[in-house]
Amino acid sequence: MKFLDLAKVYIRSGSGGGGCVSFRREKFVEHGGPDGGDGGRGGDVWAEAVDGLNTLIDFRYQQHFFAKNGVPGMGRQRSGADGDDIVLRVPAGTEILDEDEETVIADLTEVGQRVLLAQGGNGGWGNLRFKSATNQAPRRANPGQEGVERTIWLRLKLIADVGLLGLPNAGKSTFLAATSNARPKIADYPFTTLHPNLGVVGVDNVEFVIADIPGLIEGAHEGRGLGDMFLGHVERCAVLLHLVDGTAEDVAEDYRVIIGELEAYGGALADKPRITALNKIDALTDAEIAEKSSALRAASGGGVMLISGVAGTGLTEALRALRSQIDAGRLRMRAGMAEAAPWRP
Numbered sequence: 001m002k003f004l005d006l007a008k009v010y011i012r013s014g015s016g017g018g019g020c021v022s023f024r025r026e027k028f029v030e031h032g033g034p035d036g037g038d039g040g041r042g043g044d045v046w047a048e049a050v051d052g053l054n055t056l057i058d059f060r061y062q063q064h065f066f067a068k069n070g071v072p073g074m075g076r077q078r079s080g081a082d083g084d085d086i087v088l089r090v091p092a093g094t095e096i097l098d099e100d101e102e103t104v105i106a107d108l109t110e111v112g113q114r115v116l117l118a119q120g121g122n123g124g125w126g127n128l129r130f131k132s133a134t135n136q137a138p139r140r141a142n143p144g145q146e147g148v149e150r151t152i153w154l155r156l157k158l159i160a161d162v163g164l165l166g167l168p169n170a171g172k173s174t175f176l177a178a179t180s181n182a183r184p185k186i187a188d189y190p191f192t193t194l195h196p197n198l199g200v201v202g203v204d205n206v207e208f209v210i211a212d213i214p215g216l217i218e219g220a221h222e223g224r225g226l227g228d229m230f231l232g233h234v235e236r237c238a239v240l241l242h243l244v245d246g247t248a249e250d251v252a253e254d255y256r257v258i259i260g261e262l263e264a265y266g267g268a269l270a271d272k273p274r275i276t277a278l279n280k281i282d283a284l285t286d287a288e289i290a291e292k293s294s295a296l297r298a299a300s301g302g303g304v305m306l307i308s309g310v311a312g313t314g315l316t317e318a319l320r321a322l323r324s325q326i327d328a329g330r331l332r333m334r335a336g337m338a339e340a341a342p343w344r345p
Helices: 172-179 252-264 285-300 315-325
Strands: 006-012 045-050 064-066 086-091 096-098 106-107 113-119 147-154 161-165 196-203 206-212 239-245 274-279 304-306
Touching: 006 086, 006 113, 045 096, 045 106, 045 239, 064 285, 086 096, 086 106, 086 147, 096 196, 106 285, 113 147, 161 172, 161 196, 172 196, 172 206, 172 315, 206 315, 239 252, 252 285, 274 315, 285 304, 304 315
Parallel strands: 006 064, 045 086, 161 206, 161 239, 239 274, 274 304
Antiparallel strands: 006 147, 045 113, 096 106, 096 147, 196 206
16 A cells, blocks of 8 residues: 555535425315425535554545535425535544645544534525414525535644654664564665654563654755655654664764754754664674764764664663653553463452
8 A cells, every 4th residue: 555644635515405485285275384394404524533544545546525415395394304424534643734734624643533624504494484474475495505615635644652763774664673563665775765664662561653754864854855744754753763874974964964854844843852873883893883972972962872773782772762751651561461460260
């Protein structure tokens, strides 16, 4: 399934059915009178976050969603049927934006959340509604109210607990593959990752979700490389893991490039808790490790973890450090890992 995180859709709620002008004409009925029924109400357009989806690819093949119109009223005081609603089923984490792509209409972060996007028009009144002591044979009825038509944008921001950051070939996909069952594409050339990947990792009987996004380069906020279009997927993360390629010539400069792109992106992304790790230490000598970790520590102003996704060095310690930064409410017990209490008769 292809990954798509932005889609433009056109929606329209149903129009209400018109009211009916009708009079009783039964045989042997002395006093007739108006008996026109009301029109049915137009259908609404809803958006609902559902489980089992992690892409907006369905909205590439269908962009128009129109609810049904209400049925007009009929004689013998019969009201028209209401129009059927239509529901846009989206992944959890989808933002719904107005046509300007800036105004947020709703943010569906949990499965089951629903929001009304366009309300259906009310049905018109039949002439029975206008009967009075001074107007016993009204010949008027209301038309149904028009539906609402609008254009909206759907923008998906994956819900993960940890986000991976780094330059291309920093080892993000290797880290994800080494710590989870995810199988992202791994190769020895830049921009191997073209879309975000999610993986569930476990440590000390708890699980959390890690998001791997395509690598950033200098000038990504200006559209260079793949740009910063995927940074939105780590906005919801509790903590960021910044991987720096230990085989790079200037690890401090690589660190500053990513931090500069986070600050240029704006929002609270640059202020999120962040753990810095020097990756690929299996390819370095002890002297190189000491030199580069010292330079990276000076650039970051904090501690630096030493890891290797290929050799598995320091991965458990890194996962424990990430876990300590994640809110307790986000952590999930690993299925089957918690020790069950002994059975007693």
